Amino acid sequence: MEKGSLPLQIFLYTACCLLVVVFVHLYGVFSLLNRLLPTPVIAVVPIAAVLSVLVFLPRFLKTQAHEGKVSRPWVVAGVLLCIIALAIPDGRYPVKRIHVLEYMALSCLVRYAMSWRLQGGPLLFFSVLAGMAFGVHDELLQGIHSQRTYGLRDISVNGVASLGGSFIWHGGALFVGNNKRLLPEHITERWGTALFYLAWLVLSTLAFIIPLAGYKNVALPYWMFLPLSAALVFWALYHQQLQGSVRYGCLVVSCLAFSFFCYPVVINAVSLSFH
Secondary structure (H helix, E strand, C coil), rough: CCCCCHHHHHHHHHHHHHHHHHHHHCHHHHHHHHHHHHHHHHHHHHHHHHHHHHHHHHHHHHHHHHHCCHHHHHHHHHHHHHHHHHCCCCCCHHHHHHHHHHHHHHHHHHHHHHHCCCCHHHHHHHHHHHHHHHHHHHHHHHHHCHHHHHCCCHHHHHHHHHHHHHHHHHCCCCCHHHHCCCCCCCCCCHHHHHHHHHHHHHHHHHHHHHCCCCCCCCCCCCCCHHHHHHHHHHHHHHHHCHHHHHHHHHHHHHHHHHHHHHHHHHHHHHCCCCC
């Protein structure tokens, strides 16, 4: 398999999807730990795990960074975001703080997957959006899992941890210099159109996930998808105007966002219970 080839990229994005599925099904492991360990220990373990990783990050980044270049401001900002993410989960369920470690890891894999076609600022920007989209999928899958529940607070944890992780890996210059398809010099990237589209895509996703918390154990209404449907129309009409890294990044994020359509269709069609 040639580096940077389409099969490699598909494999890496598939690995990201599978990792999210693994996260959702770790409930059994956490339940076992809850039974075996005292509550105070359960409360401390996720925090200790995240802080341990953060402590060893500087040494890791120095050895892995491209040409040894580490941007401390980005790394510090990422570490602070990850610490903030530790404080977001409900105190009654301290084990949920492990989401921070999970999405730090996922953000690294997402960055690696996108680094074969993106570099620099576009790589950071689109890997953040993709990581957050995976975090939404995580919670939607939990909503149809018999032992899990959908929660906006958990989406916030996933999003902040993904943002923090992305900042850390960007500051550590991970995967800089990966082979990527070079763009012809005449291509002009249209960021104005792309930013308008992405802003609408983010807002339409929020218009879907926020009301969804009030529709548990009932048929999901399709009206929540009207803004996202408009984003799909926008993409169909204007995606050909986008070029280069902008078009590639928007394509990845759009695929993740438009796959949200699958959940109400599947849930309502087979009468699944959304928790």
